[in-house]
Amino acid sequence: MTREKTQLKEFLEAISVLQWELTFLFLGVACIILTVYLMFTSLWPLPALYFVWLVMDWHTPERGGRRIMFVRKWKVWGHMRDFFPIKLVKTAELNPNKNYILGSHPHGIMCTGAFTCFSTESCGFAEAFPGVRASLAMLAGLFKIPFYREYLISAGLYPVSKPSLAHLLSKSGKGNAVVIVIGGAAESLASSPGVNTVVMKQRKGFVRLALEFGADLVPVYSFGENELFQQVIFKEGSLGRRLQDLFKKIMGFAPCLFIGERFALLPYRNPVTTVVGSPISVPKRVTPTDEEVDHYHRLYMEALSKLFHEHKISCGLSESHELQII
Secondary structure, three states: OOOOOOOOHHHHHHHHHHHHHHHHHHHHHHHOOOOOHHOOOOOOOHHHHHHHHHHHOHHHHOOOOOOOOHHHHOOOHHHHHOOOOEEEEEEEOOOOOEEEEEEEEOOOOOOHHHHHHHHOOOOOOOHOOOOEEEEEEOOHHHHOOHHHHHHHHHOOEEEEEHHHHHHHOOOOOOOOEEEEEHHHHHHOOOOOOOOOEOOOOOOOHHHHHHHHHEEEEEEEEEEEEOOEEEEOOOOOHHHHHHHHHHHHHHHHOOOOOEOOOOOHHOOOOOOOOEEEOOOOOOOOOOOOOOHHHHHHHHHHHHHHHHHHHHHOOOOOOOOOOOOOOO
């Protein structure tokens, strides 16, 4: 029998999700504005000293980062998990003596499942996979924003750049699970309730990286990710879509027009189940051929499709739902 939540618990959950959402959307911009403002006040030595530190610390995100477990274990993440709720499902063991690339699908609007399961300790990844350390990679440009980058680094987030991923897979020992949201900004534009579309037919860089470092590939699917917001979907070729594509090309991410339920801000309270699939064994090839990349890319797409169909009913979808890979 499920215990009914108290009003205080519901309030804490809503506040926790709201702070995460506002952080995702506005904290980076706020940090830039604050830094510029302080430079023209009597407090100008503070940003000046910070910029000295920034120059000295510039390459840290790409050299193993500086995660702080206190940040990853904040109680706020537990309240955020309970809001939806979000659950992590393990389907196979991950050997702590190997390294992995976890492909996370779908992107959704804010990667809610991936962030909660792999950048916080609230969903029990460390307990489910002893000796394996999850590291979520995200847009590299965010790590150049003053002050904001410190928050990202402390949560154990990493730039999705070749130097960063290569360091994690070659110079940080074994038991590293690098999580990459394969579809990226293009996939976020397809996020809408009832849609199960992933963008990856032409996304092969992560497979080449896996071959270069001998890291096994693991498909991950977050059921319910696309159910959290209603998004205005512009048709291909429309003015709105062209503007989104232009912004994405320049900035690296796409501006999505979306609404939630309470005051159009909070996401819908729909459950998100992040299912971690079985690893695909990948050999180490210093210079992988295109044929090898295509082979393991095909194996990965087949494994992702199998994972989706094996778990869709238990995760709330009907038998008729299909996974569309574009």
